[in-house]
Amino acid sequence: MMDEDFKPKVQSALAAEQPIDCKFSYVSNDDAEAMLYLLNFLLDEVKRPYMKDPVGFFVREFITNANKSNLKRVHFQTLGLDMNDSETYYEGMKTFARDFHDKLDVYRKDVEKYQLYTAVQYFLKDNVLIITVKNSGLPTLQESVRAQTLIEKSKAIHDVAEAFLTLGDTTEGAGLGMVSAMLMLRSLGLDEKAFRFLADRQNKETVVRVHIPLDTVLESQIEEISGMILDGIESLPAFPEKLSRLQNMLSDEKVDFSKVAILIQSDVALTSELLRIVNSAQYMLAQKVSNISNAVSLVGIKGLRNLLLSYGAQKILNNHFGEMDAMWEHAFRCASYAYYIARDYNLKDLSGDAYIGGILHDIGKIIIRHKYMKLDEKLSAYCNEKGIEANLLESLMMGASHARIGAEMARKWDFPDQIVIAIGFHHKPLLCQEEFKTLVALVYLADALTKVRNNKFVFSKVESSVLAQFNLKSRKEAVELEARLNSYYQQQKSKASE
Ligand SMILES: [Fe+2]
Ligand SMILES: [Fe+2]
Known part of the structure; x- marks a missing residue:
């Protein structure tokens, strides 16, 4: 031979x-x-x-x-x-x-x-x-x-x-x-x-x-590329000053809501975002709220903090990396699913964090895509040398690296631990620390169920312990849950745009 x-x-x-x-x-x-x-x-x-x-x-x-x-x-x-x-x-x-x-x-x-x-x-x-x-x-x-x-x-x-x-x-x-x-x-x-x-x-x-x-990219290569992208995170924009100020105000339990309302009102986009959320199906209000003070007290401290996080992150990302509608559509759907799963399964305390975790879970993808589009010299030289081809972007997006990169970013912006963890482990829900497991499972399951809409949902690929946790015994049961979540989501969307 x-x-x-x-x-x-x-x-x-x-x-x-x-x-x-x-x-x-x-x-x-x-x-x-x-x-x-x-x-x-x-x-x-x-x-x-x-x-x-x-x-x-x-x-x-x-x-x-x-x-x-x-x-x-x-x-x-x-x-x-x-x-x-x-x-x-x-x-x-x-x-x-x-x-x-x-x-x-x-x-x-x-x-x-x-x-x-x-x-x-x-x-x-x-x-x-x-x-x-x-x-x-x-x-x-x-x-x-x-x-x-x-x-x-x-x-x-x-x-x-x-x-x-x-x-x-x-x-x-x-x-x-x-x-x-x-x-x-x-x-x-x-x-x-x-x-x-x-x-x-x-x-x-x-x-x-x-x-x-053959279009598989080796883990070691992904590691190396993720490292290059992570290096770039140092140069990412800081969290908006006004939002940080609001965050600080809200860290005081005895915060004066009227002062918070005034500060929020000075930002038109933030005001309309807050009203949109308060008036969405999530809060199930009988009447539309148009007064910021009312909205602020309705949402509460925790709700406001979460709102500021997701709003701030979206704003920075859209400003710096261009709008990515498809990604945000996925993010909002996932957030809504995570929120309603928490409510349906008596995990109401986690619903707010689940919502934010859902919005932010894939933020690492934005950084990756942006970096990739620019393919800086170091990165493209590396890919050329290793013969890594067009599937690289795909591999980075699909694998755990976008989770890691997203979590790193959230950490840089001082997001609370549970949100950093939800982002970082949304593809490996079993590996996160015990304390955050349920929250991570909510985001993970929601993310998995969003795939039903584009026929990419594979029941056997979902971690069996997470399925068991939510008592989903068959593909049919999972698809039924998704149908319910989808109808909540549609209601929420139409109510928000009224
Ligand atoms: Fe993801
Ligand atoms: Fe996702």
């Missing part, structure tokens, strides 16, 4: 979107190296050299597993034990670790004798690289359970060191390989959903498969 004859074949397979198949009985080290060499060539061909390490890791890991799985079958055959019987399975596994080393040469020959095999396939289709590694024999129940357990466990593991500490079961090796593979997926910006462990009943094979979209 190490001769170069394979290259034109690979090139034409890539051009025709045809799979590249290789089949081995026992995969020797040389065979494995050849498969990696082939993979590296392929990744160079599609201009993704930076994927060699993480993707190569999978290939190596899964070939090793497939080999081992075949040897295991030989081992059971030799002992005359049934792999599919759970009692004899454990019995056979006790001696496998030892025999696997001691009898490797004999077992290898037996792999050939019994015509067991490992097959590797690289398949590039629609810009997705699909890697499949198969071995002979259906997985046993224990093997399937183990694979699923490791995938599940890996979700809570952040790095290899943690994996060492967490993984207890060592009967078949600590499962480090599998967990590391999942960590590797994450470094590719993917998650365990890109990975499949399957039983092919027809061909009686154990199959592992990973789907890697």
